[in-house]
Amino acid sequence: MKLNRRNFFKLAGVAGAGALATGAKTAEAWESKAPKDPFGCLVDLSRCVGCRKCEQGCNEVNKLLPPERPFVDMLLLNEKRRPDANSYTVVNRYFTGKSDEQDHLLPTYVKIQCMHCQDPACVSACLVGALTKKESGAVHYDVSKCIGCRYCMVACPFEIPAYEYFDPLTPRVRKCTFCFERIEKEGGVPACAAICPVEAITFGKRSSLLDQARTRMKKDPARYIDHIYGEHEVGGTSWLYLSDVEFNKVDFQDLPSEPIPKLPETIQHSLFSYLWSPIALFGVLSVVMANAKSKKNKEDES
Amino acid sequence: MSHSPSATHSKFFTPGVWVMLVFMFIGAVAVAARFTWGIGSVTNLDNSHPWGLWIGIDVATGVALAAGGFTTSFLAHIIGRHHYEVIVRPAILTAMLGYTFVVLGLLVDIGRTWAIWKPIFSWNTNSALFEVAMCVLVYLHVLYFEFAPTVGEGIGGRVKTLVTAVTDKIMWIFIILGVVLSCMHQSSLGTLMLIAPTKLHPLWYTPLLPLLFLTSAIAVGFPMVVFETTLVSSSLKLDSEMKILTPLTRITIFILGLYMVLKVGDLVYRDVLGYLLDGSTQSNSFLVELGFGVILPWLLLITPGVRKSRGMLFFTCCLIVGGVVLNRINVFLVGYHSPYAQTSYFPAIGEIVVTAGLIAALMFLYRLAVTFLPVLSASKQEVSS
Numbered sequence: 001m002k003l004n005r006r007n008f009f010k011l012a013g014v015a016g017a018g019a020l021a022t023g024a025k026t027a028e029a030w031e032s033k034a035p036k037d038p039f040g041c042l043v044d045l046s047r048c049v050g051c052r053k054c055e056q057g058c059n060e061v062n063k064l065l066p067p068e069r070p071f072v073d074m075l076l077l078n079e080k081r082r083p084d085a086n087s088y089t090v091v092n093r094y095f096t097g098k099s100d101e102q103d104h105l106l107p108t109y110v111k112i113q114c115m116h117c118q119d120p121a122c123v124s125a126c127l128v129g130a131l132t133k134k135e136s137g138a139v140h141y142d143v144s145k146c147i148g149c150r151y152c153m154v155a156c157p158f159e160i161p162a163y164e165y166f167d168p169l170t171p172r173v174r175k176c177t178f179c180f181e182r183i184e185k186e187g188g189v190p191a192c193a194a195i196c197p198v199e200a201i202t203f204g205k206r207s208s209l210l211d212q213a214r215t216r217m218k219k220d221p222a223r224y225i226d227h228i229y230g231e232h233e234v235g236g237t238s239w240l241y242l243s244d245v246e247f248n249k250v251d252f253q254d255l256p257s258e259p260i261p262k263l264p265e266t267i268q269h270s271l272f273s274y275l276w277s278p279i280a281l282f283g284v285l286s287v288v289m290a291n292a293k294s295k296k297n298k299e300d301e302s
Numbered sequence: 303m304s305h306s307p308s309a310t311h312s313k314f315f316t317p318g319v320w321v322m323l324v325f326m327f328i329g330a331v332a333v334a335a336r337f338t339w340g341i342g343s344v345t346n347l348d349n350s351h352p353w354g355l356w357i358g359i360d361v362a363t364g365v366a367l368a369a370g371g372f373t374t375s376f377l378a379h380i381i382g383r384h385h386y387e388v389i390v391r392p393a394i395l396t397a398m399l400g401y402t403f404v405v406l407g408l409l410v411d412i413g414r415t416w417a418i419w420k421p422i423f424s425w426n427t428n429s430a431l432f433e434v435a436m437c438v439l440v441y442l443h444v445l446y447f448e449f450a451p452t453v454g455e456g457i458g459g460r461v462k463t464l465v466t467a468v469t470d471k472i473m474w475i476f477i478i479l480g481v482v483l484s485c486m487h488q489s490s491l492g493t494l495m496l497i498a499p500t501k502l503h504p505l506w507y508t509p510l511l512p513l514l515f516l517t518s519a520i521a522v523g524f525p526m527v528v529f530e531t532t533l534v535s536s537s538l539k540l541d542s543e544m545k546i547l548t549p550l551t552r553i554t555i556f557i558l559g560l561y562m563v564l565k566v567g568d569l570v571y572r573d574v575l576g577y578l579l580d581g582s583t584q585s586n587s588f589l590v591e592l593g594f595g596v597i598l599p600w601l602l603l604i605t606p607g608v609r610k611s612r613g614m615l616f617f618t619c620c621l622i623v624g625g626v627v628l629n630r631i632n633v634f635l636v637g638y639h640s641p642y643a644q645t646s647y648f649p650a651i652g653e654i655v656v657t658a659g660l661i662a663a664l665m666f667l668y669r670l671a672v673t674f675l676p677v678l679s680a681s682k683q684e685v686s687s
Contacts (some may be wrong), residue, residue: 081633124426128424128432145420149413154353167413168337177451259539268427268430289379
């Protein structure tokens with residue numbers, strides 16, 4: 001019995017060493033899981049007139065609760081709002097110092113919603129995989145898997161996912177769906193892009209939107225600042241922005257171009273692919289424990 | 303040294319126990335409110351601050367402070383330092399209760415409490431949180447298994463024979479598994495915040511965070527044992543166990559020293575020392591964490607005499623424990639910067655009373671266990687008139 005057990009310890013040690021060797025090899029470089037040809041939306045801040053029709057269209061299509069104050073109430077623009085559990089998109093107004101010929105200050109309107117990152121931090125974070133990045137480009141939330149840990153909200157660099165904090169048992173994470181059911185149908189367009197009266201939101205393939213953005217910038221270089229927000233930010237987002245004012249003046253953050261999941265996923269996979277490190281540690285500890293035990297037995301005998 | 307743990311059979315309903323019961327009751331009221339009107343009704347959590355006191359203390363700190371369990375069982379059972387045997391049972395008890403309350407805290411915090419089982423079947427192996435969840439789930443049961451013989455002995459008779467028969471031959475697997483699982487999730491708790499590079503303050507955001515979490519958890523293991531042993535032997539009027547605690551904390555000098563070198567080296571290497579003296583809440587909180595939670599106690603530990611004095615050693619270990627508590631609070635709360643928050647987060651009364659209630663319940667169960675089960679080995683003090 002004892003001999004068998006000691007043999008087992010030895011085997012465990014060898015298995016551990018083996019796991020150590022293979023584990024070191026399998027720690028591969030991180031690869032982006034971004035869809036190759038996703039849809040996107042290009043928001044042109046220089047075109048937006050702040051009519052809030054996109055908010056209204058979004059509310060209706062997604063069957064959200066009627067708002068406390070009607071969508072025609074433009075006084076709401078006096079405050080800075082964020083998307084919340086009942087509004088997937090909001091428009092904010094900024095005065096950046098831009099003015100017309102009569103020195104009247106001109107507003108800049110900014111529509112905010114989920115950016116549908118190419119390599120989303122929320123998708124990487126979600127422990128049950130309730131959040132996924134679809135081939136269409138939509139970052140999709142599956143409530144049937146969600147446990148409500150809110151790690152997606154911690155992870156999101158744009159601070160987009162909102163939570164139903166006052167639902168005691170079945171709260172949901174709420175965010176723009178990219179109208180995934182509509183856009184996955186032929187000719188389907190997100191509600192906000194469809195309703196926009198001034199074509200401030202253009203829907204299409206992300207690659208062609210980038211071309212369009214460059215064309216607009218080339219045609220009218222005085223109008224636009226030289227930056228397509230979302231082209232490189234956090235590895236690229238499906239939603240892109242063109243602007244006539246500096247992005248940091250209208251609450252856009254300076255973000256790194258590295259996809260956010262890269263570092264944590266690299267760490268997780270180098271340490272735990274095929275559970276090599278726990279198996280190796282188990283093996284080593286078995287040998288140590290067996291040695292200590294046999295030493296003690298010898299001491300007890302003598 | 304003989305190892306003969308026994309139930310203390312002290313008087314149970316002392317004034318302290320009544321205080322704990324009061325805290326537990328108030329906490330239970332807040333928990334009832336949370337399950338009636340939602341998380342928002344008892345917390346200051348919002349879309350900018352999805353994680354608060356419950357994650358920072360009940361979960362992150364709870365896991366760290368339960369590290370006494372795997373560090374002592376490594377010392378006494380795996381590398382065979384059997385004279386430390388006497389501290390293993392109380393440390394395993396603390397760890398078992400600690401993890402139980404981590405899970406209870408999570409059940410209150412997550413929005414869909416009834417869905418807690420879903421990660422068992424729905425995996426995202428890219429997520430550090432998935433690994434933490436799995437490890438905590440398995441380790442909790444490992445701890446129950448490790449504690450089973452104590453319960454068996456306490457009940458005695460046939461139950462004891464049965465439990466011994468089941469656990470004796472395979473206990474070694476669970477002892478090793480406990481250490482392996484602990485190393486995994488103690489470090490992965492640090493990986494958690496690496497998903498938020500733009501939100502976590504640069505003083506704490508480092509790729510080294512998993513290693514720092516693991517090292518600090520190991521470093522706090524023995525000081526936590528000193529902390530509890532001193533409290534318990536004072537409270538239950540048991541003989542002091544300085545003969546064990548003094549050599550035990552010699553090991554802490556090395557581990558805490560390693561943690562200190564890693565932490566300071568990381569700051570220097572990443573060239574973020576400039577943030578240390580900018581007077582912000584974050585920089586002050588970091589300075590307190592490092593100065594009073596790591597450097598000062600390390601200097602005290604290497605001072606001759608400190609480790610031999612019961613009072614000084616207790617004080618030093620309180621500093622180390624406090625330093626790790628503050629570190630977890632810093633990483634999850636103080637250092638967390640929301641880009642669009644309109645208000646800053648401070649825990650609501652509701653959050654505080656739930657956390658206090660959980661801690662009181664843990665202490666209550668600890669006292670219950672050591673009173674009626676063979677956990678502690680120290681003998682009662684002779685009554686001196």
